Amino acid sequence: MNQIQVGSRLQYFVQSPTTLLLNISVAQNDHQSTSHESIEIEPFHKIEECAVGPLGNRLVRINALPGELTIQYQATVQLHADEVDSANVMESEYEDLPADALAYLNPSRYCESDKLFRFAGEEFGSLLPGYSRVTAICNWTFEHLTYTPGSTGPTTTACDVLLQRTGVCRDYAHVAISLCRAMGIPARYVSGYAVNLQPPDFHGFFEAYLGGRWYLFDATRLAPVGGFVRIGTGRDAADVAFATIRGDAQSTNLEVWADEQQADDHLLDPDNVQTAVSSV
Amino acid sequence: MNQIQVGSRLQYFVQSPTTLLLNISVAQNDHQSTSHESIEIEPFHKIEECAVGPLGNRLVRINALPGELTIQYQATVQLHADEVDSANVMESEYEDLPADALAYLNPSRYCESDKLFRFAGEEFGSLLPGYSRVTAICNWTFEHLTYTPGSTGPTTTACDVLLQRTGVCRDYAHVAISLCRAMGIPARYVSGYAVNLQPPDFHGFFEAYLGGRWYLFDATRLAPVGGFVRIGTGRDAADVAFATIRGDAQSTNLEVWADEQQADDHLLDPDNVQTAVSSV
Amino acid sequence: MNQIQVGSRLQYFVQSPTTLLLNISVAQNDHQSTSHESIEIEPFHKIEECAVGPLGNRLVRINALPGELTIQYQATVQLHADEVDSANVMESEYEDLPADALAYLNPSRYCESDKLFRFAGEEFGSLLPGYSRVTAICNWTFEHLTYTPGSTGPTTTACDVLLQRTGVCRDYAHVAISLCRAMGIPARYVSGYAVNLQPPDFHGFFEAYLGGRWYLFDATRLAPVGGFVRIGTGRDAADVAFATIRGDAQSTNLEVWADEQQADDHLLDPDNVQTAVSSV
Amino acid sequence: MNQIQVGSRLQYFVQSPTTLLLNISVAQNDHQSTSHESIEIEPFHKIEECAVGPLGNRLVRINALPGELTIQYQATVQLHADEVDSANVMESEYEDLPADALAYLNPSRYCESDKLFRFAGEEFGSLLPGYSRVTAICNWTFEHLTYTPGSTGPTTTACDVLLQRTGVCRDYAHVAISLCRAMGIPARYVSGYAVNLQPPDFHGFFEAYLGGRWYLFDATRLAPVGGFVRIGTGRDAADVAFATIRGDAQSTNLEVWADEQQADDHLLDPDNVQTAVSSV
Structure with missing residues (x-):
């Protein structure tokens, strides 16, 4: 604690x-x-x-x-926050997903996963399923985007960001959420306070549903995930302004x-x- | 009954x-x-x-x-279905909206209300608030779109339809929902069976929150609203495929x-x- | 002179x-x-x-x-600048357009006329052809947009502006050009100096091809058209930065x-x- | 000959x-x-x-x-068609581009190069300039897209295709043209007849301006480039329907x-x- x-x-x-x-x-x-x-x-x-x-x-x-x-x-x-051994965390089969998690496979305003099935499949489809695949999605997001304050606005979506390759924390989360959903992994947006975030601000990150549980991820790597204090949870940033x-x-x-x-x-x-x- | x-x-x-x-x-x-x-x-x-x-x-x-x-x-x-005297149905003030209705003001995948504040304001901002304003939104949608099977696809959004001016039932609903939300009126998508719909098919329509209650609307005018049998309710069609x-x-x-x-x-x-x- | x-x-x-x-x-x-x-x-x-x-x-x-x-x-x-009696200026039939004017019917980066055929047809299709129809397009643009510096950026297109309903001179020109092309009227972008423009700045306006000749138009109504000094002419603003x-x-x-x-x-x-x- | x-x-x-x-x-x-x-x-x-x-x-x-x-x-x-030794073909410096080639750096309707500067820079910016860099762009396009008849339509753009990752010959050309322009290499669309194209059809490919001359490229690899018979040349497919x-x-x-x-x-x-x- x-x-x-x-x-x-x-x-x-x-x-x-x-x-x-x-x-x-x-x-x-x-x-x-x-x-x-x-x-x-x-x-x-x-x-x-x-x-x-x-x-x-x-x-x-x-x-x-x-x-x-x-x-x-x-x-x-x-x-x-529960720290886990990620090596044992598998993806849930679609047929086993609980009803409550299903809505987080649906595309949302800023996470157009319905346009990215092939994109996600080509980039991540050949990887082993599990926690490590979501990590691969976060790594891809971190490596392909440049964190640039002011480069996006309130109506910017994951698809916009995938083309322009810049964004802020909410954009990183939207991209990773979209790619997770397109791979069949339920994912949702979380807003919060973050210890050791520089400069201090509200933070945006995400959760993916794996092996029967939601795990926190942050593709920006700007602050320790274990220090994220949850404010709101939603489909994407539209739900937790x-x-x-x-x-x-x-x-x-x-x-x-x-x-x-x-x-x-x-x-x-x-x-x-x-x-x-x-x-x- | x-x-x-x-x-x-x-x-x-x-x-x-x-x-x-x-x-x-x-x-x-x-x-x-x-x-x-x-x-x-x-x-x-x-x-x-x-x-x-x-x-x-x-x-x-x-x-x-x-x-x-x-x-x-x-x-x-x-x-x-409860038939009501619409003349007495007012819009709810934003400060009076119940917490459960607030999410239906947020933009969603196919209803980008966040891009349409000025559009909606110019077209409907000078009308008297209430049930009649949602009717005006439905009328506008009906008059400006042409019902054209095959003219839209699964990723078509309200903004796409506002430009191309054609669509099917789900597109009519998405446009009207987006305009309602942009006016501050919570609105959501409903899928259902519809008596006297020709040709018979699943139908898509919407609900707006007015005066403390949800009311059914259908901008296509293709079937009697009082004969709509609800299947699913959601943010937009993404939630009720x-x-x-x-x-x-x-x-x-x-x-x-x-x-x-x-x-x-x-x-x-x-x-x-x-x-x-x-x-x- | x-x-x-x-x-x-x-x-x-x-x-x-x-x-x-x-x-x-x-x-x-x-x-x-x-x-x-x-x-x-x-x-x-x-x-x-x-x-x-x-x-x-x-x-x-x-x-x-x-x-x-x-x-x-x-x-x-x-x-x-030649002042003309616009009452006598007709649209050219498609079969009579000179080869050089045809390219200005094509959609361009910021003027997606190919997405607006029905939109233009519904708004302007029932009007009499001729100079007055381009005037109607300018009036529609003037009445539906609000001139708002800073509301658009270098990648904003006519379709974006038709939804958000704000823009600056280049956006007004892009919208009017797109609607003209969608109606079968060749139209192109012109940049220039403008007498009596307040505040002074480079200006963007457009030309439509009618009755065998190009006519100047400006949907912003910010300065006298007869005082426009041409700098560059192109498909849209992309050609004349x-x-x-x-x-x-x-x-x-x-x-x-x-x-x-x-x-x-x-x-x-x-x-x-x-x-x-x-x-x- | x-x-x-x-x-x-x-x-x-x-x-x-x-x-x-x-x-x-x-x-x-x-x-x-x-x-x-x-x-x-x-x-x-x-x-x-x-x-x-x-x-x-x-x-x-x-x-x-x-x-x-x-x-x-x-x-x-x-x-x-002149066959050349591509090893000696360099990119032209921006300051040396002839005026006629400059327009082919501008974004066009289906080639939104203005949205892809960073994308192109990250993927191709570290490569040696020259013919080989355009080849790298073609290879990237070939490897990331799947040729799928019917997957795109007349209004599909390079940005759409970069997200959906499928297309036909015109889409392959639009993607490669956009990436070339974003790298500062003039590029334009060419329509033509193509020997040994299966099934026979009109073909779409592109030209890039390198070392003072235009070179033909085809990211689809569907037919021999030296057998392309030129019909039309333009900014993109909008010009040569x-x-x-x-x-x-x-x-x-x-x-x-x-x-x-x-x-x-x-x-x-x-x-x-x-x-x-x-x-x-």
Whole structure:
């Protein structure tokens, strides 16, 4: 068990009454619990908290009045990521996939796996099935893309990125998810806080379903996988935007942090960017 | 309450061991129940039935051996679609949308609403909110597209269709869903059997969330909305394919039927293609 | 005959030896001639001038050494745009189009007319053929797009713009060109200097082939058509980039001007943004 | 000098008065001449012949009346393709490219080279410049695509094909052209007759500008490059469609042939699919 202090401070200038939907609270499950969790709004606004879907995404909705607005979230997280011996992790046969995993084979807005069956088959079809094949997909993504802030936008898809060969964390995740799905491996997007991510920011990575369980992967290799604190889980980034704004408000500042408080193992070490771990 | 006899017969030639995932069984909910439901496989194969998601999509999975394969599904359905006075149906404010409806504002594979905010705003932004605005979106879709079998394929999206101006039922639904979401109205895809659809086939239509409830719409105007028997509900057609094939099997024949057995009201009348009804 | 003083000053910081290909010199033809034309490079670099294609685009190629680089072009232009009575300008029948005009019916990189036959047909197919139909295409473009600097980039196409409904001058031209071609009207892109354009900049507009002649159009309505000084003519913006850079150089400043020196008619009046004129 | 008998028979059923624009006549230049050339229309229609552009594309325009229509073209071609020692063929520096070649660096409708700079750079940027780099591009195209009739359509682009990894001859040419342009090598599309192509059909291939001259390439490896009889030359397939139809006519049959009549060298041998030749 590792203990991590996470948080974020979002500042806006609200021009006219605006509803903000925030997905910045850490998810609660058997592998993640929080203590000292708080959300503060300055000036005071009533907030509504709601959970979405069976995956426990936690949303905060604020009807903001015009003026400056600061939202600060923080929590101390007890994280129990399970480290596994990846050599024994096999792919599940299609006929054995549980019903809940099937939807993560479907193409989604930013992961057009339905256009990439042959592409994926040619690049990864001859590899042995299993955890190592998803690693090969991550390696291919890491090697063929260049991490370039600003090179993509909110409507950029995996197919766009496969052609332009640049992107940021969400794009790396979308490419790897698409290639996994095209190979018949259920895959989904995860947003989170990440210990030792430089510069600190919200992070986007993914999970693949292998051998009856979801495993975390990050094709960017920017931070230790075992230190990922889950916020939201979805088909792709469309499902877990950290802030959705209806109205007229401009972001004026964003700070994010994720600091190791107590480490019982090596999972938070900066170099462990490819450890095999599961956190659901 | 109306009673409808629905069914489908799917025939395949299976070249090598193949898994078929079928989504052809009618959904079970407060508005739909079945009697005399059966699924027959010829030659005999064991089947696995599973439900997916909170919406009650029912899947049948078959591990098929090489050779001819016939699947015949049939059911007698008691359908209680609620007819409503649409004049009183308002849009929900964004701040009042329940958490479960929020995901249906997100863009999805075939409904790129994130690219259409201005398009939708210009065409429908000045209309009065409410059921009538979704009707206006359906009318626009009906008037600007030409129903042309074969003009689109499995990877065609709403944006493709908005440019080429032709499509089939799934494309009409994708366009209307995308425009609804871009206007802030949650919308989702529904597959089903449809009484009085000519020629008989599986049908695709959609639901929009208005005034605290989901309402059925069909921009094709090809069949009475009150006679739609729900099979599956999802983000878009990607979620409710009636057959997904992993392996090597060719479809050799498809028959679909949906026959009125007993009608207590006018909802099944062929002309009632724009009635305001809700069936969940 | 009107006399216009045009010019541009381009400044770069060249990191390593770089070739610049500039298309900023005004075209020479029966309707445009120059006096006092000069191009100055600071510091001194040898330049190569070459003409491309039958349309007389004039290119300047510079092999630039590292350091600051300033290119200043200026010319006094005698412009003889012919004003016409558009009521008498008809479309040419396809069978009568001269061979040289046929290529301007083909789709090009940023003008995917081959995807828009039905779109164009539905919007403009019932209108009377002739100059007025191209005017209708310009009006539609003007009314459905919002001029938004920064909303598009170098790879944005007409189809992208038709969906997102925003763009700048090159996008307006691409949309109108695409719709013209889809209607069977040859259309091509023209870059130029524009009198009374605010803020001053290079401008992009288009020409349509009607009744045996090319006519100028500008769907942005930002400047008087009769004051357009032609630089380059091409399939679309891909053919007439004002600067193409091979190497490593950053633009540090750009100034463009086009000032009326002597006006013999009303063609340069700021309001004459829809005059029917031909300048080739 | 090799002598080849080429021809094509196109049959249509014309529903209403229709203009056909055919690009099926072989080009005339220093490397290609014809004897016994004829074009027969059954029933008799007057035809108009015109040449387009500096590249000598020859068009035939027919205003067809309703009914059956057969067009038969044939010619005996004297073909002088120059075989070269490719080891000595270098790329031209950008600063040395002649003005006429520059347009073939621009992206075009089906060759979106402007989206592929990084892609091309990563795959081919470290290779030695010269003829061998274009060969590497052809090899990459050959190895990553599967030749699949029917897998693409008239609006399919190089980027589409790079993702779906299947196509026909025009798609192979578009991919290779796009990658060449993205590497700074001018490249253009050529349509033609091809000796020893199985099954016989019109063929699409390409030319790259290297060391001051255009060289023929064919990434499909389906027929000997030295036996290609040029019909049309253009930016991409949009410029050299063998038949463009305005009106209402359906193709009912198409036959194409290209038979060796006299061979003075080995260039027509079926295996010589990668010979270095130039024919302009």
